[in-house]
Amino acid sequence: MNDQLELIPGQGKPPEPLFKSEHDYQEFRRTYTEEIAPRLEQLREARRQSEEQSKKHWMS
Amino acid sequence: MTDGPNSLLPIFTFDGNDGWDELKQLAQPELDSGGTARLMSALGEKAKAVAVERHYIDKDYRDTFSNFHSKRFSTPNSRCLRLHFFSKAVTREDIRHAENIQSDYLGYAIIRPTRPNCLGRTLLKPESRSRVSGSMRLCKETLTLQGTELTVQGFPFISQDADVTVCAQSALWMLVRYYSNRYPLYPETFPYQLAKLTEDYSLGRVYPSSGLYLWQMTESLRRLGFSPVTYTRDRFKNDFDHLLYTYIESGIPVLAATERHVVVAFGHKSEYVKPDPLPTEISFSSQFNHALVVNDDNRIPYQLLRKKKVKTPDESNYEFDDITSFVAPLAEKIFLSAESFQKVVTTILNRGDVGYKALSATLSSEPLVLRLFLTTGRSFKKRLTERGMGNVLVEQVYRNLPLPHFFWVCEISHVEAYLQHRIYGEILWDATRNASEPDGWIALHYPEVLVVDVGSALNESQKLKKYSLQNSEIYPLYRSNLTDIQL
Numbered sequence: 001m002n003d004q005l006e007l008i009p010g011q012g013k014p015p016e017p018l019f020k021s022e023h024d025y026q027e028f029r030r031t032y033t034e035e036i037a038p039r040l041e042q043l044r045e046a047r048r049q050s051e052e053q054s055k056k057h058w059m060s
Numbered sequence: 061m062t063d064g065p066n067s068l069l070p071i072f073t074f075d076g077n078d079g080w081d082e083l084k085q086l087a088q089p090e091l092d093s094g095g096t097a098r099l100m101s102a103l104g105e106k107a108k109a110v111a112v113e114r115h116y117i118d119k120d121y122r123d124t125f126s127n128f129h130s131k132r133f134s135t136p137n138s139r140c141l142r143l144h145f146f147s148k149a150v151t152r153e154d155i156r157h158a159e160n161i162q163s164d165y166l167g168y169a170i171i172r173p174t175r176p177n178c179l180g181r182t183l184l185k186p187e188s189r190s191r192v193s194g195s196m197r198l199c200k201e202t203l204t205l206q207g208t209e210l211t212v213q214g215f216p217f218i219s220q221d222a223d224v225t226v227c228a229q230s231a232l233w234m235l236v237r238y239y240s241n242r243y244p245l246y247p248e249t250f251p252y253q254l255a256k257l258t259e260d261y262s263l264g265r266v267y268p269s270s271g272l273y274l275w276q277m278t279e280s281l282r283r284l285g286f287s288p289v290t291y292t293r294d295r296f297k298n299d300f301d302h303l304l305y306t307y308i309e310s311g312i313p314v315l316a317a318t319e320r321h322v323v324v325a326f327g328h329k330s331e332y333v334k335p336d337p338l339p340t341e342i343s344f345s346s347q348f349n350h351a352l353v354v355n356d357d358n359r360i361p362y363q364l365l366r367k368k369k370v371k372t373p374d375e376s377n378y379e380f381d382d383i384t385s386f387v388a389p390l391a392e393k394i395f396l397s398a399e400s401f402q403k404v405v406t407t408i409l410n411r412g413d414v415g416y417k418a419l420s421a422t423l424s425s426e427p428l429v430l431r432l433f434l435t436t437g438r439s440f441k442k443r444l445t446e447r448g449m450g451n452v453l454v455e456q457v458y459r460n461l462p463l464p465h466f467f468w469v470c471e472i473s474h475v476e477a478y479l480q481h482r483i484y485g486e487i488l489w490d491a492t493r494n495a496s497e498p499d500g501w502i503a504l505h506y507p508e509v510l511v512v513d514v515g516s517a518l519n520e521s522q523k524l525k526k527y528s529l530q531n532s533e534i535y536p537l538y539r540s541n542l543t544d545i546q547l
Contacts, residue, residue: 002518008456015525018414018511025524028413032498036407040495043399050292050385054278057385059228059322060271 062086063152069206072110073149080104087112090141090171095178098219099143099169101374102360105190106166109146111155111205116142118170120181120233123250124224128267129174136173140180143169144205145188158208167212168203177219177357181237184214184361186353186545191374192362194353195542196327197311199241213543215313215326216241217361218251225251228272230357231315231322232280235389238313238326239286246285257283274317278387286389289397293384299399301367301380305346306398307388310434311541315387316354316365318378325386327353327542329364332479338427342406345431345471345478352380393492394434394466400495402432405470405487408504416472420506422484422532429478431471431537434491437463439540450484450535453527454510458503462517466491467502471537482534490516498522507532 007015019025063071065086072083084096118140125138145166154160166188170180183201186192200213216237220230232254239246249257252267257280259266272280274290281288293300305328307314313326329351339347351366354376365376365383390397396404409415409428416423441459449455468491473483485505493500499522504511508529515523 002520005518007460007512007514007517008453009460015512015514015527018524018526024413029498032407032411033496036403037496039403039407040400043397043403046295047289047291047397047399050290050295051275051278053292053295054274054290054385054387057274057317058271059274059277059317059320060226 068114069152069155070112070114071150071152071155072112074108074110083110083112087141087143087171090137090173090178091143092175092178094176095171098179098360102184102362103145103166103188106147106188107145109149111144111146111150113142113144113205116140116170118142118172118180120218120250121170121172121174123252124221127252128224140173141171143171144210145169145184147188155205155208158210161208162210165210165212167214172221174221174223176222179217179219182217182361183212184217185212186214186362189360189362189374191547192353192364193545193547194327194329194351194364195544196353196362197238197308197313197541198326198543199238201241215324215355215361217355217357219357221251223268224255226269226271227321227357228277229254229269231324231355232277234324234355234357235313235315236281236284238324239389249284254280274315274322274385274387277315277322281387281389285392287392287394288387288389290385290387293381296399299402300383301349302344302346303398303402304352304383304386305349306402306432307386308352309345309431309541310398312388312390312434314389316352316383317385317387318382319384321356321358321378323354323356323365323376323378325352325354325365327545329353332481334475334479338475339429340427342409342428342430345429347429391466393464396468396489396491396493396495396500398432401468401470401489401491404468404489404495404500405430405432408487408498409472414504414511416506419509420485422507423472423474426474426476429473429475431469431473431478431483433469433471433538433541434466435469435538435541436465437467438465440467440469440538443538443540446536447538448533448535449505450507451510451529451532453529454505454532457510457512457527461503461512463488463502464490464492469538472506473534473537477534478537481537483537484532484534 147164167184169182172180240248316325330348369379470487488502490500510527
């Protein structure tokens, strides 16, 4: 059923796949994950340390 | 001049410089000198008349009265005054008809019989402050004055009673009252309830309160249904002010903590002037922000907290660098935090396959300015027609595309266009997805191309589809999260 759904009703030309091949697509996913994972880990650690610091942050 | 000084609703009209002293006399014994001075500082230039509603039963004061003040040997009055402020002189006859007074209604302040701070629940229009402007997140309340229904839009304010509430509980109250006023999902929570929320994770008594740790405030928010996230300046360094701004731009008020104090930040004041020197790489709209709009329980509503403070009496005592931590009370379904989204979009934009240099000659011609914010599918779609989205095909796709309740938006512009509040495109990213995989992709829109994940939109695996765009134009940036208040 979903295959027949149109994002723009009555549109003549359907959209094209962004990547030319499944290999290109999988490569996009792999390199994206490899690139972003270490950066996200640094951010998670910064947030964890922020939460740790909030245990000693007193407001009166 | 006072109409009916001995009535239950005296109406006071300012007709001279000593008017506030007269108002103080009329509002005895509840209104003290400190409270009068704060009201005069907030409303001195705009208020022309005040209706003094005597024997008002205030739900927040009654909560602390019943649970704390009533247990004292010498008990204060259980009732309050409610002061209604108007920007023109009003008569008793005017007050019978909302249409006569609504446009001049500036809001109300509850005056409690508490010392040293008598200023209780207060909701004033930001326009009541003659010297404050900016973009702010606000909520509405409807109230009745002797049966006449009035509406006021603002951000809630309360001062600490120094017993059940100090600055921590007062800031929490302002934040959660905003949420309960605006969204039925969140419960209306009273000051004593807020104090009691921490009893399972406190050492010793919870009231009279001497304060809270920031993590206790965060945990209180979690128990009220939020998913709060905490940031400290020394961990996030140069991104700290930008992330705080990003949450405010998203319409999420935050608890902003200094070394020993906490305020609620719910707006910003940006100056859209050409940066000098011009950025050479990607930069963010937070570069234009030079002040936050805050409510500080020790001061008056709607204070500007500037990047560098200027010693103006009715502005905040703090500046950006004084804020050492902040807590953003995210909604449950916002799994992706601001800093993670920022990494996502900068990664996508800089890629060789889907980045702007690969797919857009227009965007590649100058350094980019990005604006990041959260919004809802409902609000985003409501503004598609008026914005036009630069291309009719983009508007049509967005209109038809199933969207998550919350998603992140990265608007893409150049400096000159951004100063005119116009953009070239945007990236939409699902806020319910993990950042470590590219599955949060909803849409990537550059002037030459629109790439949509039609798979996730239909609850299937990712299918990235590309539409080529012709004759795209720049179009207005999205405005919905904040209300612009002009001087």
